[in-house]
Amino acid sequence: MDVDQEIHLKLMQLLQSDPSSSQRELARELGISLGKVNYCLRALLDKGYVKAINFKNSRKKAAYLYVLTPVGVAAKARATVRFLRRKEAEHKRLLAEIEELRAQLRHEDQATCLSPRSVAPSERIKTQ
Numbered sequence: 658m659d660v661d662q663e664i665h666l667k668l669m670q671l672l673q674s675d676p677s678s679s680q681r682e683l684a685r686e687l688g689i690s691l692g693k694v695n696y697c698l699r700a701l702l703d704k705g706y707v708k709a710i711n712f713k714n715s716r717k718k719a720a721y722l723y724v725l726t727p728v729g730v731a732a733k734a735r736a737t738v739r740f741l742r743r744k745e746a747e748h749k750r751l752l753a754e755i756e757e758l759r760a761q762l763r764h765e766d767q768a769t770c771l772s773p774r775s776v777a778p779s780e781r782i783k784t785q
Contacts, residue, residue, distance in 0.1 A: 669733040676722045706732050
């Protein structure tokens with residue numbers, strides 16, 4: 658899943674929870690530029706995943722509701738499954754890397770204990 662696909666997924670999640678969000682609010686929530694939100698929304702609109710409904714907001718300004726279409730809901734579900742699988746695989750790799758680092762530290766600690774001269778004087782434990 659590339660960066661744009663991840664942004665599309667997060668954008669669809671936000672729109673599903675609050676279809677009346679402005680592009681500015683979406684940009685702030687996603688931590689991306691307003692132009693990037695506009696670009697991604699247009700892509701979702703072009704794919705038929707989102708429908709924009711024009712309405713007048715409380716300040717008498719034109720605004721949009723961005724509603725996920727049934728095709729968009731299905732696409733969001735597929736993207737969520739792909740995202741979850743990728744994150745689970747990443748988590749598994751991180752756990753293996755952490756265990757490997759811990760094993761290296763245990764090995765280095767054992768080697769250090771066998772050779773007290775290999776430890777700098779300032780790092781040696783002082784006994785009384």
